[in-house]
Amino acid sequence: MPEMVNFTLDGREVSVPRGSNVIDAAKQCGVEVPHYCYHQRLTVAGNCRMCLVEIGMPKLGPDRKPEVGPDGKPVIAFAPKLVIGCNQAVSEGMVVNTVTPRVRKAREGVMEFLLINHPLDCPICDQAGECRLQEFAVDYGRAASRFVEIKEHKPKRVPLGPKITLDNERCIACSRCVRFMKEVAKQDCLGFVERGGRSVLTAFPGHEPNTNYDLNIVDICPVGALTSNDFRFRQRVWFLKETRSICPHCATGCNTLVSSRENVVYRQQPRDNADVNQSWMCDQGRLNYRFVNDSARLTTATVRAANATDATPVAWSEAVAAMASALRNAQHAGQGTAIIGSARATTEELFLLRRLGKDVLRTDRMETVSRAGKADGFLVSADRNPNTLGAYITGVGHGLPESTIPEICAAIARGEVRALLVFGENIAKHGIPEAILAKLDFLGVIDVLPNAVTKLAHVVIPGMTFIEKQGTFINGKGRMQRLKPGVRLAGDIHPEWRTLGTLLQALGAGEYADFDAVFQDMVRTLPPLQGVTYASIGDQGLDLKLAERPGEEAVAWNLP
Amino acid sequence: MKTMDRPKLTFAERFYIPQIIRGLWQTLRHIPRKKITVEYPEVKPKLHGSEYRGVPTLVRDPDGRVKCVACQLCEFVCPPKAIRILPASRDAVRPDGNVEKEPEVFEIDMLRCIYCGLCEEACPEEAIFLRKDFAVTGYTRSNKQKLLELGGTHADRIWKWKNK
Ligand code: SF4
Ligand code: SF4
Ligand code: SF4
Ligand code: SF4
Ligand code: FES
Numbered sequence: 001m002p003e004m005v006n007f008t009l010d011g012r013e014v015s016v017p018r019g020s021n022v023i024d025a026a027k028q029c030g031v032e033v034p035h036y037c038y039h040q041r042l043t044v045a046g047n048c049r050m051c052l053v054e055i056g057m058p059k060l061g062p063d064r065k066p067e068v069g070p071d072g073k074p075v076i077a078f079a080p081k082l083v084i085g086c087n088q089a090v091s092e093g094m095v096v097n098t099v100t101p102r103v104r105k106a107r108e109g110v111m112e113f114l115l116i117n118h119p120l121d122c123p124i125c126d127q128a129g130e131c132r133l134q135e136f137a138v139d140y141g142r143a144a145s146r147f148v149e150i151k152e153h154k155p156k157r158v159p160l161g162p163k164i165t166l167d168n169e170r171c172i173a174c175s176r177c178v179r180f181m182k183e184v185a186k187q188d189c190l191g192f193v194e195r196g197g198r199s200v201l202t203a204f205p206g207h208e209p210n211t212n213y214d215l216n217i218v219d220i221c222p223v224g225a226l227t228s229n230d231f232r233f234r235q236r237v238w239f240l241k242e243t244r245s246i247c248p249h250c251a252t253g254c255n256t257l258v259s260s261r262e263n264v265v266y267r268q269q270p271r272d273n274a275d276v277n278q279s280w281m282c283d284q285g286r287l288n289y290r291f292v293n294d295s296a297r298l299t300t301a302t303v304r305a306a307n308a309t310d311a312t313p314v315a316w317s318e319a320v321a322a323m324a325s326a327l328r329n330a331q332h333a334g335q336g337t338a339i340i341g342s343a344r345a346t347t348e349e350l351f352l353l354r355r356l357g358k359d360v361l362r363t364d365r366m367e368t369v370s371r372a373g374k375a376d377g378f379l380v381s382a383d384r385n386p387n388t389l390g391a392y393i394t395g396v397g398h399g400l401p402e403s404t405i406p407e408i409c410a411a412i413a414r415g416e417v418r419a420l421l422v423f424g425e426n427i428a429k430h431g432i433p434e435a436i437l438a439k440l441d442f443l444g445v446i447d448v449l450p451n452a453v454t455k456l457a458h459v460v461i462p463g464m465t466f467i468e469k470q471g472t473f474i475n476g477k478g479r480m481q482r483l484k485p486g487v488r489l490a491g492d493i494h495p496e497w498r499t500l501g502t503l504l505q506a507l508g509a510g511e512y513a514d515f516d517a518v519f520q521d522m523v524r525t526l527p528p529l530q531g532v533t534y535a536s537i538g539d540q541g542l543d544l545k546l547a548e549r550p551g552e553e554a555v556a557w558n559l560p
Numbered sequence: 561m562k563t564m565d566r567p568k569l570t571f572a573e574r575f576y577i578p579q580i581i582r583g584l585w586q587t588l589r590h591i592p593r594k595k596i597t598v599e600y601p602e603v604k605p606k607l608h609g610s611e612y613r614g615v616p617t618l619v620r621d622p623d624g625r626v627k628c629v630a631c632q633l634c635e636f637v638c639p640p641k642a643i644r645i646l647p648a649s650r651d652a653v654r655p656d657g658n659v660e661k662e663p664e665v666f667e668i669d670m671l672r673c674i675y676c677g678l679c680e681e682a683c684p685e686e687a688i689f690l691r692k693d694f695a696v697t698g699y700t701r702s703n704k705q706k707l708l709e710l711g712g713t714h715a716d717r718i719w720k721w722k723n724k
Contacts, residue, residue, distance in 0.1 A: 123684045156724065233649040236631070
């Protein structure tokens, strides 16, 4: 429990952790102090002056003790001028007023100055609808401008690196972007030139933003000066539906907000989580969403007879039945079977794959594809799968770096394995070439996009992407986080947990009425997940504290 | 159940000649009067008053630029969701000034439009106007080209792209 300080906010006695500044302290008490330049995770610049508030301290008498007035309360000495809340820590006994006429007048003054040269761009500005300037203009702006001179015109459509377009007229010179690039992205490349009303933001010559975190400055820009080329002019924000999700790009599992309209995803943004990604996410992960609405997406299940070259579309239930009977036949004939899972699948899907492998097919040949890259020392993990730990805990994957895929490949080549289920991976690119796959008696695939393996498959069942279904990922640090369905594609597409659940039911191994049933069975079966409930994961995830859980000391290969 | 007897008509009621004469008198009375019907569709009726709301159209500014900037406020406000806009970025400098954004696709489903005029009211650029035309049958849907053809040019104070 942090040390608390007591102070008076607009006449109300409140207490907040020591060290909070006025903006954060007021926010914790449900009071908004308007501000532009301050950002919780950046240094304080104190240049926008929007956060001015009235500050008073108990007056000290000659004996250095607080003077007490006739009403028995301490006498408050107010600072003669207003004070910026972003650079003022609250202290014991302080009195903060955020709604007095003096404060209001100061805000109105700041707004009037900010709007003097501001263009009337809201109709074409991507920020409109989520713009702080618009919001505070409604609260503190004038209906009509008193400025009769000609507005300062500045460059528009200035490329700022490969991913961002800058509109200098809209910039309010808050310097958030400058500080982010310097302090977080560690590329000191932005600054202001010229003075006063002519001041413009610019990149140092030859040093444009060029890191994997640039697009975060588009999010933190309080106005529409910085626009993402990927999202620019594509959709107005008030149409967008936001879904709390998890980035499926690496084992960090950045918390995200996915914005969609009518089942088309338009952008991804980071969502605050102090334990995972703070307020940021990497650009690679952020821009990696177009596959969701790829026109090539698989939308119907297909079945191909062993001797046919072309697959026939069938209903989902028919395809599941075909897959079940093929697997049953392989098992009855005593043929070897194997499962290739994916560490990009949800923990629930991996758990059902394990049920299938361990309890039905009774095979130990289960593996996931590992993807190792380089950690960047900030957010991006060396493990480029979001759920390697989930694969490990369920027993479908062996974790990095060892892999049994070469062994499975050899077993297929030898004819020991005659039936293979490939789940969400283009295995032809990850260790089992097409020529080997062609030897199988049965190849079943559950995936979202067509590839070389779906072409060879006897049964293909379409799956869902991370933003279409329920499920959990366990990130590299052992934090379990939830996905939520945000879009729904047209077609005979079902979540994989339902496909696998129905498959298991057809094979006489369990019955899963809904997602909850899968989750319950999973936490009952897997010791590391004991006691976890879906609700307890919440929107901020749940640290499983794997190292403290019985039998999981083995999770020591944890990557940087 | 209660059975009702059909009322018996009196002699005066059964004697229809006076009624026929009354009806004929109405007709004859109108013959010398001024005609108020027109031979639609050959003759289009004249609309009185400025409040009439007909087909919504897009207009150009006096320099010939499309005034609409694809802000999609009309699409948002339209109660029956008749408007569909696909915005496009115009980043290359073109002869018609520094146009940054305009609609790539602008469709109004005239089967849905209820002629409420909210689009005209919401438009911050004065780019969409309801006209007096009410017969909009044609061989094409109400796409951007047709809407602009119908709309023509509008000279008002708002020239978004003139000084950009
Ligand atoms: S930055 Fe805000 S106020 Fe300025 S044009 Fe964009 S939406 Fe409007
Ligand atoms: S571009 Fe945006 S974030 Fe950067 S200084 Fe201007 S207003 Fe602030
Ligand atoms: S007139 Fe009303 S219904 Fe018709 S397009 Fe405009 S807003 Fe929609
Ligand atoms: S409101 Fe006006 S400017 Fe905006 S999209 Fe509709 S017609 Fe175009
Ligand atoms: S937020 Fe305090 S001066 Fe800008």
